Amino acid sequence: MAKKKKWDYSPAPESKQPAAISRRYELFINGKWQQPTSGSYFSSINPATEEKLSEIAAANEADVNKAVQSARLAYEKYWKKITPAERGKYIFRIARIMQERARELAVTETMDGGKPIRESRDFDIPTAANHFFYYAGWADKLDFAFPNKKASALGVAGQITPWNFPLLMAAWKIAPALATGNTVVLKPAETTSLTTLKLAEIIQEADLPPGVVNIITGAGQTGALLTKHMDINKIAFTGSTEVGKIIQRTLAGSQKKLTLELGGKGANIIFEDAPIDQAVEGVINGIFFNQGHVCCAGSRLYVQESIAKIFIKKLKDRIGTLLVGDPLDKNTDIGAINSAQQLKTIQSYIKIGKAEGASFYESDCALPKKGYFCRPSLFTNVAQSNRIAQEEIFGPVLCILTFRTDDEVIEKANNSPYGLSAGVWTDKGSRIFNISKRIRAGVIWANSYNLFDPTSPFGGYKESGFGREGGLQGLQPYVQLS
Amino acid sequence: MSEQSRLEIWKTYKIYIGGQFPRTESGRSYAVKNAAGKTIANVCQSSRKDVRDAVSAARAAWGGWSNRSGFNRGQILYRIAEMLEGRKKQIKDELIAQGYTSAVATREINLSIDRLIYYAGWCDKYQSLFSSVNPVASAHYNFSVPEPMGVVGLLAPQKAPLLGVISLMAPCIAGGNTCLILANQEQPLAAVSFAEVLNSSDVPGGVVNILTGYQEELTDWICAHLDVNAVVCYEQGELDWQKMQEKGASHVKRMFRWPATQLYAQGGQSPYLIMDLQEIKTTWHPVQTIAGSGGAY
Numbered sequence: 218m219a220k221k222k223k224w225d226y227s228p229a230p231e232s233k234q235p236a237a238i239s240r241r242y243e244l245f246i247n248g249k250w251q252q253p254t255s256g257s258y259f260s261s262i263n264p265a266t267e268e269k270l271s272e273i274a275a276a277n278e279a280d281v282n283k284a285v286q287s288a289r290l291a292y293e294k295y296w297k298k299i300t301p302a303e304r305g306k307y308i309f310r311i312a313r314i315m316q317e318r319a320r321e322l323a324v325t326e327t328m329d330g331g332k333p334i335r336e337s338r339d340f341d342i343p344t345a346a347n348h349f350f351y352y353a354g355w356a357d358k359l360d361f362a363f364p365n366k367k368a369s370a371l372g373v374a375g376q377i378t379p380w381n382f383p384l385l386m387a388a389w390k391i392a393p394a395l396a397t398g399n400t401v402v403l404k405p406a407e408t409t410s411l412t413t414l415k416l417a418e419i420i421q422e423a424d425l426p427p428g429v430v431n432i433i434t435g436a437g438q439t440g441a442l443l444t445k446h447m448d449i450n451k452i453a454f455t456g457s458t459e460v461g462k463i464i465q466r467t468l469a470g471s472q473k474k475l476t477l478e479l480g481g482k483g484a485n486i487i488f489e490d491a492p493i494d495q496a497v498e499g500v501i502n503g504i505f506f507n508q509g510h511v512c513c514a515g516s517r518l519y520v521q522e523s524i525a526k527i528f529i530k531k532l533k534d535r536i537g538t539l540l541v542g543d544p545l546d547k548n549t550d551i552g553a554i555n556s557a558q559q560l561k562t563i564q565s566y567i568k569i570g571k572a573e574g575a576s577f578y579e580s581d582c583a584l585p586k587k588g589y590f591c592r593p594s595l596f597t598n599v600a601q602s603n604r605i606a607q608e609e610i611f612g613p614v615l616c617i618l619t620f621r622t623d624d625e626v627i628e629k630a631n632n633s634p635y636g637l638s639a640g641v642w643t644d645k646g647s648r649i650f651n652i653s654k655r656i657r658a659g660v661i662w663a664n665s666y667n668l669f670d671p672t673s674p675f676g677g678y679k680e681s682g683f684g685r686e687g688g689l690q691g692l693q694p695y696v697q698l699s
Numbered sequence: 700m701s702e703q704s705r706l707e708i709w710k711t712y713k714i715y716i717g718g719q720f721p722r723t724e725s726g727r728s729y730a731v732k733n734a735a736g737k738t739i740a741n742v743c744q745s746s747r748k749d750v751r752d753a754v755s756a757a758r759a760a761w762g763g764w765s766n767r768s769g770f771n772r773g774q775i776l777y778r779i780a781e782m783l784e785g786r787k788k789q790i791k792d793e794l795i796a797q798g799y800t801s802a803v804a805t806r807e808i809n810l811s812i813d814r815l816i817y818y819a820g821w822c823d824k825y826q827s828l829f830s831s832v833n834p835v836a837s838a839h840y841n842f843s844v845p846e847p848m849g850v851v852g853l854l855a856p857q858k859a860p861l862l863g864v865i866s867l868m869a870p871c872i873a874g875g876n877t878c879l880i881l882a883n884q885e886q887p888l889a890a891v892s893f894a895e896v897l898n899s900s901d902v903p904g905g906v907v908n909i910l911t912g913y914q915e916e917l918t919d920w921i922c923a924h925l926d927v928n929a930v931v932c933y934e935q936g937e938l939d940w941q942k943m944q945e946k947g948a949s950h951v952k953r954m955f956r957w958p959a960t961q962l963y964a965q966g967g968q969s970p971y972l973i974m975d976l977q978e979i980k981t982t983w984h985p986v987q988t989i990a991g992s993g994g995a996y
Contacts, residue, residue: 347836364828366971458951465948470941477951634950653982654846663984670835674843678978679928680951689831690843690979698971 226540229547231334236324238411242273244280244434245417247287248427254279259436261411264331265544265553265588273410276433281402281442284431288373288400289448291428296400297370299426305356308395310423311416312349318419319343322412326384327544329411331553331589332507334545344669345388348687351671352392355692359397362689368696370398371474372450375443378413379456380406380555381510381611387413389675389686390453391430397695399451402431404443406456408556410434441467449473451695455512458609458635458680476684476694478512478676480609481637484630485515485666486620486652489523491642495664497531500615503640503666505539505593508551509613510559512681513638515666517606518617519626525619529597532615536580536593543585551613554589563591563612570596570605575616601629609635623648627655636678640666659685712742712887714749714911715894717756718904723912724748731888734798742887745912747920753879753908754926757850760905765847765875769823776819776873779900780812786896790861793888797860810963811865817968818869825874825970829977838986845977847875848953849928852921854914856933859962860886864893866962867931868907870972876929879908881921887911914938922946922954929953929976933962 241258243250253274260269276284296304315322319342326337359368374394378386383405394401405413417432433439437460444452444467451474454464458479468475485503487496503515520528544552554560571577579594595615599606606616620626630639638660641652653661659677662668669675674685684694712731713720725746730738743749764772783790787808794804826845833841853867860883871878882890894909910917914937922930923946930947932938934956947954955975961967 462948462951465951466945469944469948479951649984653980657849659978659980661980661982663982665839665983665985668835668837668839668983670833670837670841672833673835673841673983674831674833674979674981676979678848682951683953685979688833688843688981 226548230543231324231327231545231547233324233328233545235320236328237321238271238325238328240271242271242410242414242434244274244276244284245414245432246280246284247431248421248425253277259407261329261408263328264555265585267587270328271411273414273434276404276435276439278442280433281439281446284402284433285373285375285446285448287428288402288431291426292372292400295426296398296429301357301359301398304398305353305396307423307425308349308353308356308392311419312346312353314419314422315342315346315349315416318415319346322384322415324545325415326412327552330380330383330409331544331555333549333552334547335549336507341382341385344671345385348385348388348671349392352396356396359692359696362692363696363698366698368397368692368698371695371697372399373448374399374401374451374453374695375446375449376401376403376453377440377443377456378403378405380409381507381512383409384412384416386455387416393686393691394453394695395429397692399695400429402433402443402449404433404435404440407434407436444468451475453684453694454478461682474694476676476686477682478684478686479680479682481512481514481635481677481681482517482607482609482633483513483515483638483640483658484517484519484633484656485640486519486626486630486642487521487524487528488643488645488648489521490644491664492644493524493528493531496642497528497535499640499642499664499666500532501535501539504615505551505613506667508554508591510555510611511667513660513667515638515640516610516614516616518615519620519629520617522619522621529617532595533578536595539580539582539593541580541582541584541590541592551593554591554612557589559611560589560591563610563614566605566608566610566612567594567614570599570603570616573600573603573605575599575603575605601632607633623652627652631657634680637681638662710740712740712891712911714743714745715891715898715907715909716749716753717759717908718898720894724752729913731797731885733796739796740888742891742911745910745917747917749910749912750879750917750920750924753910754850754924756905756908757877757879758926760903761849761877763903764872764877764906767875769826772873772875773819773822775901776815776822776869779897779902780815780819782896782900783808783812783815783893786892790889790892793892794860797886797888807859807862811862814862814865814968815869818873818973821970821973822873825973828970829974833981838988840984840986841981843979843981845874845974846980848976848978849876850926851876851878851976852924852927852930853878853880854918854921854930854932854938855880855883855890856935856959856962857883857885857937861889861893862962863933864890864909866967871931871976872906874973874976876976877906879910879921881914881917882909882911884912884914918943919946922952923949925950927952929955931955931957931975933957933959935959
């Protein structure tokens with residue numbers, strides 16, 4: 218092996234001080250902070266240090282009922298009655314305050330979830346604020362969105378968000394729901410509730426009528442209670458396919474409208490005529506962005522056989538330069554794995570991959586002594602039928618497969634129960650249009666990967682879920698048309 | 700020989716899979732009766748394996764059909780209407796034999812033909828209406844377009860033996876999907892004769908597959924089939940909608956129940972019904988930023 222150049226960076230830590238995390242958070246119901254009926258609290262841990270950040274109220278059935286009731290009341294009493302333009306102005310306010318408190322939100326997001334501060338500062342928080350800004354403008358323009366139809370609100374929306382992009386997913390859920398005139402009960406994932414609770418503070422600060430947005434915290438059980446509640450008109454869930462199926466089954470026979478944004482196993486396809494160095498960067502970004510905790514991660518790499526050798530070598534070289542460590546350090550590329558449990562899942566998949574006969578390669582970087590960390594890694598010699606090529610690992614582990622012809626890669630890429638995202642890298646425009654049309658996935662990144670924008674609809678085919686979030690098409694899941 | 704003394708040739712009503720008319724693999728049949736209770740035909744009582752064969756045929760046909768131009772699909776839907784126009788009398792006689800008055804049967808057929816024409820016209824238009832170019836805040840070209848969902852299971856209602864089939868099928872195939880249809884159980888004759896219309900209308904084999912049989916027996920298999928992307932039925936008491944949705948949830952199937960009251964009304968046809976069976980795909984591509992940004996070109 219060639220001798221590696223070592224790059225040393227001086228530490229550039231972001232201060233923890235702006236986070237201003239309270240010792241304890243209650244439930245945000247009916248515009249007020251309320252103690253949980255259960256009287257119990259759970260801890261939120263910083264995955265990079267294993268230190269306790271705060272304790273958070275666990276909502277039980279009585280709390281869920283209270284939150285839904287308050288959302289219903291707010292819908293009937295306030296939200297249904299104010300003009301769409303006024304509704305929009307409230308949402309604009311939320312966007313503005315989020316921008317003002319951006320630093321606080323970014324540092325909190327990084328401390329609570331383990332993602333690099335560079336990502337929370339430059340991606341999560343601004344994109345979340347922009348999402349509110351985007352949908353605020355839709356509130357009084359819904360008549361233009363659905364030709365020949367009249368759109369009206371559904372009522373109360375129950376929303377459940379995942380731990381990988383906590384504040385951004387809350388924005389994806391709350392912004393379109395409010396813009397279309399619904400009220401909300403939202404439950405964040407239990408390992409990452411803090412920025413959503415800060416969003417509740419912002420909503421309070423924006424002076425929204427009480428009960429229009431309610432935030433209840435807790436584990437999966439709290440979410441299950443929400444999906445079963447009889448007075449909810451709509452469920453929006455982002456999370457695993459396994460839980461998504463349970464929710465779809467729970468809602469069977471009910472009148473509730475449902476959107477599911479579930480797992481994925483994104484195929485990232487590299488043709489031999491692709492700009493190789495750009496493609497290497499795209500693959501790195503596709504799989505290691507947010508420690509690979511991304512439902513649309515480009516976790517299945519298909520490289521055309523003729524360039525496989527050089528491409529894999531360049532990938533290995535690049536992996537060696539990724540900085541793994543303190544998420545608050547501005548130089549960090551890969552932060553902490555979100556929880557001890559997720560680290561265990563990733564490690565078990567690495568074991569499975571090795572047992573299946575694939576070749577494992579990982580960076581030789583040192584890991585911090587405390588906290589949940591995982592080196593960026595890749596598998597070569599992977600077979601299409603291997604579990605590591607079929608199942609979602611949700612960590613910084615890339616599986617590499619090869620192909621010869623366009624037909625072969627179309628078939629392999631589509632050979633998955635998922636259909637959320639894919640990438641295609643080639644210099645040939647006509648090939649991009651052909652391949653991107655034939656890949657059965659909701660988002661295709663051509664010569665790019667992992668891009669998001671409030672105006673751009675996101676969502677899956679097949680077992681990656683249904684319904685879209687973002688853009689014009691993101692309104693439809695929250696309205697009834699007549 | 701006079702017409703009175705001539706022995707009539709009875710028609711064998713078979714199912715329609717992959718462009719062919721097999722009997723059910725199960726070898727079973729059930730009797731279709733007229734209003735007076737007399738058997739007028741034996742039809743296939745399709746089985747789980749017929750569902751499987753129909754899904755395989757629909758999947759095999761999907762690649763070609765979904766890739767046809769909207770214009771071409773429109774031509775073919777129009778052709779179906781033309782062929783149906785020519786078969787009016789036969790289907791009318793079958794409807795009358797199953798208890799319909801002449802006036803009601805005529806209305807059923809005319810509405811069916813007009814509905815085909817309606818959707819023929821949509822085949823190359825709904826895409827423009829429901830697509831968007833999205834103004835993302837980075838140097839990327841980004842657009843979203845509807846694409847067909849795949850293979851769709853269609854459960855015909857227990858009324859409107861022809862219009863029910865066509866109201867489900869037309870928006871489904873207009874949007875580039877392929878399908879299997881379970882015909883009206885008690886009154887399946889019009890559906891089978893309609894399969895013969897399809898077979899002579901340039902519709903590639905496998906795009907539409909029509910089974911006859913017991914709704915209660917086959918609904919679960921259709922809803923649980925892993926290679927069926929979506930199921931559509933009408934609101935009707937005979938179907939256990941909750942159980943159907945539970946079956947579908949095992950692999951995140953898209954489940955739709957359209958309002959039966961609108962079947963005969965204007966609301967029974969809509970581009971929004973085409974859109975129920977479409978996925979939205981969003982595509983990104985970078986845009987060069989190195990030239991032309993400063994000058995007054």
